Amino acid sequence: MQIQENYRGIIMGTASNEEIIYGKNAVTEALKAEKPIDTVFVLKGAQGMNQIIALAKKQGIVVKDAGEDKLKALCGDKHGGVAAALSAVSYCTVEDILANAESKGKPPFIIICDEIQDPHNLGAIIRTAEAAGADGVIIPKRRSATVNPTVFKTSAGAAAWIKIARVSNLVDTIKTLKKHGVWVYGAEADGTPIDKADLSGALALVIGSEGFGLGKLVKENCDVVLSLPMFGKVNSLNASVCAGILMYEAVKYR
Structure with a gap:
């Protein structure tokens, strides 16, 4: 598994070759940069996620409630309550x-x-x-x-x-x-x-x-x-x- 620093957070390669960004700062910066994000996963009941949810919805990105087990499966224990799956391709116009x-x-x-x-x-x-x-x-x-x-x-x-x-x-x-x-x-x-x-x-x-x-x-x-x-x-x-x-x-x- 390859891990690298990016957007003041982490990108993790998973077994399915899906790239996952996790942590509030990392996901927020990726959204602000309008990176090709497929889905944002927010921990159920997590506080302080309003900006992330608003940015995602403004860009038409799917936002899903996720349990602790789902987030741990995506990116481990230090997920910070939110993760984002990057799209497999870059979209054009x-x-x-x-x-x-x-x-x-x-x-x-x-x-x-x-x-x-x-x-x-x-x-x-x-x-x-x-x-x-x-x-x-x-x-x-x-x-x-x-x-x-x-x-x-x-x-x-x-x-x-x-x-x-x-x-x-x-x-x-x-x-x-x-x-x-x-x-x-x-x-x-x-x-x-x-x-x-x-x-x-x-x-x-x-x-x-x-x-x-x-x-x-x-x-x-x-x-x-x-x-x-x-x-x-x-x-x-x-x-x-x-x-x-x-x-x-x-x-x-x-």
């Missing part, structure tokens, strides 16, 4: 993704994950997106899995190669993409059959959450809603499977 497409001389090809909460699904989507040549993946800051070590591992390392943006508001992001000439296609059971769609040109594919599909406002702001043919008795597909089919349907046009 939506503008970075658009610039990536421009640098290739091709129309943008973007994947948007609308509140995908299962890290295995998000990892699988990222893996397929990288393989299909997408310019980037966009995820929301709230009610979504982040690129933690589980997601990174499930992506088979693809998360290190594809640009991933984490945004505060998906609807605003969709509107921004439209201003750049990107057509936005959502995936829902009641949409236009995929074989009737023209997926050429600049496009973003929106994959809805596992349990609820596309959010109401997200769906309303899609240019087109697409559906896949279903011939069995089960009326839905796993989110990452659906994403993979749609991505490679788009690849046909690129």
